[in-house]
Amino acid sequence: MTADLTAGIAELGRRLRAGDVTAVELADAALGRVEQVDGELHAFLARTPELARESAAAADAAIRAGNADALAGVPMAVKDVLCLEGVETTAGSKILKGFVPPYTATTVARALAAGAVPVGKTNCDEFAMGSSNENSAYGPVRNPWDLGRVPGGSSGGSAAAVAAGAVAWAFGTDTGGSIRQPAALCGIVGLKPTYGRTSRYGLIAFASSLDHVGCFTRTVADSATVLQAIAGHDPMDSTSSRHPVDDYAAALGGGVKGLRLGVPREYFVEGMEAGVSDAVRAAIAALEKEGAEIVDVSLPRTDYGVAIYYIIAPAEASSNLARMDGVRFGHSAPDAKTVIDQYMRARAEGFGPEVRRRIMIGTYALSSGYYDAYYVKAQKARTLVRQDFDAAFEKVDALVCATSPTVAFELGAKTQDPIAMYLNDVLTIPADLAGVPAISIPCGFSEGLPVGLQVIGPAFREDVVFRVAATYEGITDWSSRVPPLAEAVA
Amino acid sequence: MKLTAEEVRKVAHLARLGLPDEDLEALSTELTRILDYVDKVGELDTEAIPPTAQVGDVVEAFREDEVGASIGTDAAIANAPASERPYIRVAAMQE
Numbered sequence: 001m002t003a004d005l006t007a008g009i010a011e012l013g014r015r016l017r018a019g020d021v022t023a024v025e026l027a028d029a030a031l032g033r034v035e036q037v038d039g040e041l042h043a044f045l046a047r048t049p050e051l052a053r054e055s056a057a058a059a060d061a062a063i064r065a066g067n068a069d070a071l072a073g074v075p076m077a078v079k080d081v082l083c084l085e086g087v088e089t090t091a092g093s094k095i096l097k098g099f100v101p102p103y104t105a106t107t108v109a110r111a112l113a114a115g116a117v118p119v120g121k122t123n124c125d126e127f128a129m130g131s132s133n134e135n136s137a138y139g140p141v142r143n144p145w146d147l148g149r150v151p152g153g154s155s156g157g158s159a160a161a162v163a164a165g166a167v168a169w170a171f172g173t174d175t176g177g178s179i180r181q182p183a184a185l186c187g188i189v190g191l192k193p194t195y196g197r198t199s200r201y202g203l204i205a206f207a208s209s210l211d212h213v214g215c216f217t218r219t220v221a222d223s224a225t226v227l228q229a230i231a232g233h234d235p236m237d238s239t240s241s242r243h244p245v246d247d248y249a250a251a252l253g254g255g256v257k258g259l260r261l262g263v264p265r266e267y268f269v270e271g272m273e274a275g276v277s278d279a280v281r282a283a284i285a286a287l288e289k290e291g292a293e294i295v296d297v298s299l300p301r302t303d304y305g306v307a308i309y310y311i312i313a314p315a316e317a318s319s320n321l322a323r324m325d326g327v328r329f330g331h332s333a334p335d336a337k338t339v340i341d342q343y344m345r346a347r348a349e350g351f352g353p354e355v356r357r358r359i360m361i362g363t364y365a366l367s368s369g370y371y372d373a374y375y376v377k378a379q380k381a382r383t384l385v386r387q388d389f390d391a392a393f394e395k396v397d398a399l400v401c402a403t404s405p406t407v408a409f410e411l412g413a414k415t416q417d418p419i420a421m422y423l424n425d426v427l428t429i430p431a432d433l434a435g436v437p438a439i440s441i442p443c444g445f446s447e448g449l450p451v452g453l454q455v456i457g458p459a460f461r462e463d464v465v466f467r468v469a470a471t472y473e474g475i476t477d478w479s480s481r482v483p484p485l486a487e488a489v490a
Numbered sequence: 491m492k493l494t495a496e497e498v499r500k501v502a503h504l505a506r507l508g509l510p511d512e513d514l515e516a517l518s519t520e521l522t523r524i525l526d527y528v529d530k531v532g533e534l535d536t537e538a539i540p541p542t543a544q545v546g547d548v549v550e551a552f553r554e555d556e557v558g559a560s561i562g563t564d565a566a567i568a569n570a571p572a573s574e575r576p577y578i579r580v581a582a583m584q585e
Contacts, residue, residue: 098569099569100568100569102561102565102566102568102569103561195545195546196546196547196548209543209544209545235553238548238551239544239546239548239551240546240548241546241547241548242548243547301534304530304531304533304534306527307527307528307529307530307531308528308531310524310527310528311528311531318505322506325506326571327570327571327578327580328567328569328570328578329569329570329571330569330571331571332571332572334571334572336581337581337582337585338581338582338583338584338585339580339581339582339583340506341581342580342581343506344506344507344508345508347505347506347507347508348507348508348509348510349508351507356507356517357517357520357521357524359505359507360498360501360502360505360507360517360521361521361524361525361528363501363504363505364493364501364521364525367501367504373532374528374531376541377531377532377536378528378531379541379542379543380534380536380539380540380541380542381531381534381536381539382541382542383536383539383540383541383542384534384536384539386542386545418520418523418524419523419524419527422527433545434545435545435546459547460547
């Protein structure tokens with residue numbers, strides 16, 4: 001069908017330019033699909049039909065004039081931690097209910113400038129803190145492959161929306177795995193670029209040294225198209241890099257012949273499901289057959305990643321979330337007698353249990369007497385994690401491994417045990433700590449649920465990551481699989 | 491080592507986070523479990539290792555100190571729970 005959004009950006013763009021479908025028709029199809037599936041998925045927190053039709057009309061005009069950009073006319077969604085001017089942005093938190101940002105995040109603005117058609121803001125764990133989307137103050141998202149299971153988190157709404165064919169692509173953010181893990185659990189492509197490759201301006205900050213803006217797409221080529229549009233230096237984010245942006249599309253067809261791909265032995269962790277490790281080993285064997293040299297490597301500090309992360313990320317979050325005080329925006333306690341009382345009550349009422357836990361851990365780790373033992377110690381340990389990657393990339397061009405040790409789990413399975421939930425991210429956290437680019441692509445199924453293959457590259461080598469991922473994608477048909485829910489509406 | 495209710499209360503105050511008394515016990519148990527887990531970092535020898543605060547390639551980001559466009563007063567205070575243009579209204583600093 002011409003308006004089937006599971007076709008992806010490249011194919012929809014071709015149909016738009018051929019005149020088979022208009023952007024306004026695609027926008028209406030996307031909005032209709034959101035209406036059809038979102039009662040079950042709960043992937044969206046806000047819908048933007050007017051903005052979608054307005055952007056689509058502009059895209060149609062550009063297409064007719066022959067000067068449309070790569071994302072023109074293609075429906076997409078924005079994770080609710082990224083500001084979109086004039087549209088309520090809550091970060092999945094009650095404390096920001098009603099907050100309407102007066103400006104748009106740089107990455108989102110760049111996508112809009114390239115013709116993207118936003119149909120809504122997607123549900124996520126509160127302030128992007130979670131691995132199952134069950135920490136959203138507005139209720140969980142469900143996995144389109146099995147409505148009794150989680151989509152992963154924290155960008156679960158974006159992943160579910162793309163997997164279900166409600167939009168062709170979506171923005172996500174990744175601090176400890178929040179793009180790659182839900183991409184794996186929903187059977188789509190999820191990219192976390194190098195730290196500083198994409199601007200954080202307009203992203204509601206969780207942990208500033210770990211926050212990355214990236215995307216969910218159906219194909220690796222689409223991922224490259226989105227990154228091309230949103231990457232690059234931004235004077236509004238002092239950590240955004242001036243490193244030149246490569247031509248990512250040019251990297252896609254290179255194949256893996258002659259590439260050295262490392263398999264980190266620590267990434268086949270205890271507790272990994274057999275179906276996951278089988279699918280990942282088969283994918284690695286397939287890459288070897290394509291001509292890659294497979295090399296056994298060690299990232300010896302892997303097992304410490306989660307512990308390091310759960311000191312540094314909460315520490316930064318406790319500082320970043322200090323701005324949620326009910327003064328300039330957000331929930332307040334209007335009858336409080338003093339300003340301190342106002343802060344205490346607004347924050348007690350506005351934050352959910354996981355955010356409260358992390359603010360408490362972070363404040364403790366930064367407090368007098370514990371700062372060196374926790375925060376500085378974790379920062380030093382972070383250096384060791386980076387050194388692990390540096391040493392590995394002296395021997396290999398990229399690393400290949402699983403994205404998540406399990407497939408999508410049932411709702412409620414891990415909500416009572418924060419540590420079990422944190423350990424979901426054992427294979428994704430290290431790339432955030434080191435700031436290196438990584439992608440998750442579909443590599444098969446285990447018990448009917450998608451499994452993700454992770455490709456990790458050296459800093460600013462997204463081209464290599466795309467090249468490996470595109471090669472694997474090209475020899476399999478996993479990325480064309482859609483959940484029954486998407487087939488039903490297509 | 492289990493965090494005491496008093497320690498939890500003190501940290502909550504530092505974080506300006508109101509905490510109902512009935513949550514104290516459960517929260518100190520949860521936080522203690524998390525701290526016990528992250529204590530694992532202590533196993534690593536970091537004696538001669540410098541800390542990492544930033545992983546980006548930007549060392550210093552300077553720009554000219556020029557006046558640019560801004561969102562203006564109305565947009566800046568539009569989200570404030572209480573305001574009297576051009577000010578944001580807050581509760582008293584002291585009772």
